[in-house]
Amino acid sequence: MTDTPDITPAPDEAGPERAAVSRRRLLGAVGAGAAVAGAALGAGGAVLAHHDSGSSGADAAGSGPQTVAFRGVHQAGIATPSQDRLCFATFDVGPGATAADLRELLKTWTAAAEAMTLGNPVPGNPGDLYTPPEDTGEAAGLQPGNLTITIGYGPTLFDRRFGLAGRRPSGLVKLPHLPKDNLDPANSDGDLCVQACADDPQVAFHAVRNLRRLAFGTLVPRWMELGFGRTSSTTPQQATPRNLMGFKDGTRNIDGTDAALMGAHVWIGDEEPQRWARGGSYLVSRKIRMLMEQWDRDRLGDQQDVFGRFKSTGAPLTGKAEFDTPDFHAKSGGQYVIPADAHIRLAAHENNNGLRILRRGYSYTDGIDPETGDLMGGLFFIAFMKSPQQFITLQTALGQHDALNEYIQHIGSGLFAVPPGLAAGQDWGTQLFG
Template sequence: MSTNSPNRPKNTKNTQSARSTAKSADGAAKTGSGGSATGSGSDARGGQRPAAVRLSRRRLLGTASAAGAAGLALGGAGGAWAHSAAQEEPPTALSTLGSTTVPFHGTHQAGIATPAQAHGHLLAFDLAADSGRKQAAALLRRWSDAARRMMAGEPPRDGERDTGIALDAGPSSLTVTFGFGRTFFTRTGLEDRLPTQLAPLPDFSADALDKKRSDGDLWVQIGADDALVAFHALRALQREAAGTARVRWQMTGFNRSPGATDRPRTVRNLMGQVDGTNNPDPDDKQDAEKIFVPASGEPSWMAGGSYVVQRRIRMLLDEWDERSLHEQEKVIGRRKSDGAPLSGGHEHTDPDLDKLGRDGQPLIAGNAHIRVTAPQSNGGATMLRRPFSFHDGFRDDGAPDAGLLFLAWQADPLRGFVPVQRKLDRGDALSRFLRHEASGLFAVPGGPLKGEYVGQRLLEG
């Protein structure tokens, strides 16, 4: 779990209120392009999502929803709803949260540089014994079609069986991201197209990995700002896989909801720490080169893609909460209140690793998390971190089974995740409060062009 990769936060305009942005179906704004969301809410890099409205068949009926989105008192909202129902006026527009869409097509798959959503599902599938390259291609074609339609908020096709879970909701920034594990290439006879970057991760001394919850042939990430929309996508993809692949493992996570803070702020993890302060900026050319495989990169089918390392990291929250605020801040190297480094400044001030205190000791301890993970301490190694928190109940000893579903995106994990994790393994003050319980590395190809399905260049190239 890293909290110190380079970032250039953007200053963007505040979103308009729901009252000013809500539009009728005839005047709804069009969606953006290139794999980034359009709509309101704070993004993973501390920025603000631009306001836009895109209406779909999943609409919130009645003015009660619009009144709530605009911040009206409950008493006033009830009167407005009663009047609208009596007059049979047209339903109002979705709130910006529900109407936000993310394009399926683009240079990169959605869900990598997309602002982190409030709800997420991560899962891996293993191909059935009698499924090979042909069956895998057919599955990716079905999955891609389903993802495209759900992300756009399109209605079910005539005669299509649909669970109806998300009928009343808009697309809610839904993204679906697909990747391939190392074993996928053996199962499909594509060993000659296996990327060198997909070499097995080395063993780390702190690992206590559950193999049943690690790795897999196919990997799927689902994110949305509405829990039912995310679950609807999960069920749809599972049904499409029937007979071709079975679920190997599945994990559910969450983040702060868009609009939950007074202004766009960096998310906090379950330790209460600001987490993700200095993420690299995918829109910056130098940063993007460390996140995405270049067009001239190898293998060619991975152009525009990225490699994701997923780790289920359980936090020993009871032990952490017993530590004083001073101890917690010393472990991380940042103030808990605002995320500023202990060397001074504000959240986005670069840590001064050489600055000494009055006692002559470094203000940021030698084993502080931000020192150990700093790019300058790891040969410039950089990752785009886009995690979800999780809570899966309580363990037999009463401790919460909770922590971080760590997701690190990079153009080459051998130059990104591996050197940083090795450094953490050797001496990170935070490690004593963490347990690495599951792991996986997946190749996530570039985004599909219109008419393509994800992975087509691999499976049919």
């Protein structure tokens, strides 16, 4: 869309024993992330500098190592310059799985994720003809594609099953019903989420596929979405992309390299009682279907009024260039030039007491509705923030007043606590369980 929130009216199986054997083979590679990194360098890979809120390792030119540092103060895949492709999946912990199983799996996932972001296969015992390969192999020979793997935890993980109730981040509760919600449980929620972003769709899918394979016997897949065509820019160096409605999307998004803005709006700080979650963020996902046939029959003038921007240039209706500051007071003939129900007006931080979120959305398609022949696709909205209340406040306003509501439906939703980055030698299991 055109603003911080989104086009959305939102501020936009294998048995456990065999699975355990495979996971144990990885444990030696996890204890020290440096061992994995060292092996990668020896094989011609490259590890970029320490990842934090003000820097990312993505190679903007598309050449060179094409790797993003896995370890750092914050997880990669948040402030990182947005890659072109997404594979997002959620999981539930399976019946009978224990806290020890989950902790071991998260340790295994750490080693596998770090290896894959370096462009290496999942660590294991290659060449053993009597067991399944440790890596599924479809990314062999491909560049790492600036792959980032970001993990998050849903509210349900902190129930009484695994002894984590006392470690639940303070803002991690199921999102309330919001205006215009028409949510499908099959596209919502989950105990854990994985966001894999890369410049190659096969690399992103490979990452989620292998984490899912390693989780046999512990996690059960809940839902997955493939995204193409990023709909936001997280650094000024990236051109603003267009969404499937043809409008530039995310012109006024937070700059991921701006440490002050990220600290004020995105990173969980000292206000959080759970120390282990500080430096992390909250991830909100929303699957938003666009009613494209309706939109495609609407006149250009109305489309521009819905967004509050010119379709050709992305400029606000009160300006000439994309990055001109909108003038929300300008009138013509007694009417606001940017209509009162325009998306850009309702989503603007100037009109929401300075409230902002960091967007990392993607377009998606689910094919064609067999009953109507309509295209089934739209926006897979992802946003990061230091408190879920930021999204709730924006979405409440947009859901009630946004002219865009005539052309979209919110059909999926999720909220996850994204932990901070990992230090050398640390793994996700130890970080979560303490």
